Amino acid sequence: MKLFGPFRQVVTLANLPLRGKLSDAQLEIIVDGGILIQNGKILQTGNFETLKTENQNIEIENIEGDQIVLPAFVDSHTHICFGGNRANDFAMRNAGKTYLEIAESGGGIWSSVQHTRKASEDELLKTLLERIDFLISLGITTIEVKSGYGLDVENELKMLRIIKKAQEHTKATLVPTCLSAHLKPRDFEGTNEEYLNYILTEILPKVKEENLAKRVDIFIEKSAFQPVESKEFLLKTKDLGFEITVHADQFTPGSSRIAVEVGAKSADHLEATIDEDIEFLANSNTVATALPGASLGLGEKFTPARKLLDAGAIVAIASDWNPGSAPMGNLITQASILATFEKLTTAEVLSGMTFRSAFALGLEDRGILKEGLKADFVTFKTDNFQNVLYSQGSLKAENVFIDGEKIQ
Numbered sequence: 001m002k003l004f005g006p007f008r009q010v011v012t013l014a015n016l017p018l019r020g021k022l023s024d025a026q027l028e029i030i031v032d033g034g035i036l037i038q039n040g041k042i043l044q045t046g047n048f049e050t051l052k053t054e055n056q057n058i059e060i061e062n063i064e065g066d067q068i069v070l071p072a073f074v075d076s077h078t079h080i081c082f083g084g085n086r087a088n089d090f091a092m093r094n095a096g097k098t099y100l101e102i103a104e105s106g107g108g109i110w111s112s113v114q115h116t117r118k119a120s121e122d123e124l125l126k127t128l129l130e131r132i133d134f135l136i137s138l139g140i141t142t143i144e145v146k147s148g149y150g151l152d153v154e155n156e157l158k159m160l161r162i163i164k165k166a167q168e169h170t171k172a173t174l175v176p177t178c179l180s181a182h183l184k185p186r187d188f189e190g191t192n193e194e195y196l197n198y199i200l201t202e203i204l205p206k207v208k209e210e211n212l213a214k215r216v217d218i219f220i221e222k223s224a225f226q227p228v229e230s231k232e233f234l235l236k237t238k239d240l241g242f243e244i245t246v247h248a249d250q251f252t253p254g255s256s257r258i259a260v261e262v263g264a265k266s267a268d269h270l271e272a273t274i275d276e277d278i279e280f281l282a283n284s285n286t287v288a289t290a291l292p293g294a295s296l297g298l299g300e301k302f303t304p305a306r307k308l309l310d311a312g313a314i315v316a317i318a319s320d321w322n323p324g325s326a327p328m329g330n331l332i333t334q335a336s337i338l339a340t341f342e343k344l345t346t347a348e349v350l351s352g353m354t355f356r357s358a359f360a361l362g363l364e365d366r367g368i369l370k371e372g373l374k375a376d377f378v379t380f381k382t383d384n385f386q387n388v389l390y391s392q393g394s395l396k397a398e399n400v401f402i403d404g405e406k407i408q
Contacts, residue, residue, distance in 0.1 A: 001036060002037045002058065002059040002061055002404060003034050003035070003036050003052060003059070003060050004035045004061045004069075004401075004404075005035065005048035005062075005063055006033065007379070008031070008382075009383075010034070011068065012030065013028070013354055013355060013368045014028050015028060016347065016355075018314055018355070018359060019314045020309060020310075021310055023347060024346050026347055027347050030046060031047075032047060032049070033045060033069075034047070034048030034051045034052070035369060035377065040404050041372060042370060044371060063399075065381060066382065066383040068380055068382055068384070069377050069378070070377065070378055070380075071354045071355070071368055071378075072142070072376035072400065072402070073139050073354060073357075073378065074141075074142040074353065074354055074355075074357035074367055075140045075143050075144065075319050075321075076144050076316055077146075077245075077289055077320050078145055078319055078321045080132070080322075081128045081146075081147065082115070083112070083118065083119030083149070084116065084119070086111060086112065086324045092105070092107065093299070109183055110183075110186055112149045112323050113185060124158075124162050128163070129166055129170065131321070132172055132174070134329060135172070137396070137397060138330065139378030142173040142357075142366060142376070143175065144176075144215075144361060145163045145174055145176055146176075146178075146217060147160050147176070147177070147180060147213075148180065148217070149182070152188075153203055153206065157203070157206055157212065171402045173363070176212060177217050178204065178207050178216050179217040180216075181199055184224075184225075192225055192226065193229050196232075200236055204237065215244065216234075216242040216243070217245045217246065218230050218234060218246060219250075220246060227255060230255070243265050245264055245268060245360070246258065248269055250270075250271055252272055253273055253277060256270055256277050257280050265286065266288070268318070268320075269320075270289070270290065270308075271300050273288075273308075275307070279311055281308060282311035282313040287356065288314065289317070289357075289360055290303035290316070291319070291320035292334040293329070293331075294320045294325045296328065296334065297327060302341050306344065309344070309348060314360075316356045317334070317338060317353050318331070332353075332389070333392050333393030335349050336349070336393060337392065339389060355367030375402075376403065378397050379398045379399040380395055380396075380397060
């Protein structure tokens with residue numbers, strides 16, 4: 001057994017509901033607290049001196065200076081396995097070019113597909129690990145990683161194999177998701193429906209055979225896949241044994257309802273979600289995932305997180321780190337800005353980046369500092385946990401622990 005502390009504050013996030021709005025008064029905050037760990041799991045949280053007195057023959061890991069501790073963060077939506085750079089897209093967008101104009105000039109998702117296909121496996125692995133290390137430095141220890149820049153059998157499998165290989169080189173938990181249904185590639189000769197069938201018959205059986213991913217995603221939008229064909233595709237992926245998530249309501253409403261109807265784990269984006277679909281989400285177990293990085297990158301409105309929480313939805317917050325619409329990658333900065341515009345409490349933001357995001361990934365063993373859960377936690381050099389969001393990302397994580405072992 002090992003006892004960590006003393007911390008000025010241990011913010012456990014224990015005893016909070018999975019869904020709906022939260023007040024900061026609901027937060028359990030242990031002053032001068034400690035965390036007792038055994039075999040990578042949390043045994044107990046409480047007053048540091050009391051834990052030290054009540055437990056014999058324990059190893060003490062003293063925390064120097066004023067530090068607070070939170071559950072480690074979970075980023076439940078990223079596209080961090082990619083080749084190339086789309087800085088020119090950002091510049092063109094800010095200069096007033098439309099999405100279609102950028103795509104026609106060689107930018108957009110197809111640009112990332114071309115760069116990713118051309119990149120060697122070593123190059124992709126190296127840059128993926130660098131991005132994982134950056135996320136760990138923020139205190140993020142569970143990271144969803146999508147394919148979707150390959151868009152054919154060879155390159156989608158290449159991406160997913162690289163994500164699997166990256167797991168061998170990091171202590172963070174990686175959750176791979178197959179996003180072959182990102183858009184129909186320009187070099188596919190056939191309809192959307194034929195491409196989706198190609199994914200079902202040619203890509204997903206190999207993904208399952210090699211155990212490369214247990215989750216499948218699709219981008220439902222006018223520029224990608226349409227509602228009826230997408231719903232049929234999602235139901236067939238469920239029949240194949242995959243969990244599903246959906247890029248929903250980014251520019252046009254309606255697809256979040258499909259996510260709920262097919263039992264998706266999450267509906268992500270939701271910037272265009274309308275009130276009637278907010279109620280639909282709120283009455284389901286489909287997590288509503290806000291992606292403020294995309295709003296910032298595209299200059300679009302934010303996910304209506306306040307309305308979703310007030311309606312009783314499960315709201316997570318993720319980075320959407322990708323080379324086009326959300327290049328920042330800093331989840332804490334994004335979440336802090338979302339909180340400002342959507343008037344979210346600190347409790348709602350922290351929950352959205354921890355146990356609620358973990359639920360979107362089917363991981364209910366983390367995101368809360370309580371007995372029996374995974375001992376992933378992050379410390380910040382401050383005497384007040386509110387400073388983490390108040391600093392909007394400028395207050396850096398001091399120490400990051402995975403399974404009770406310090407990795408930063």
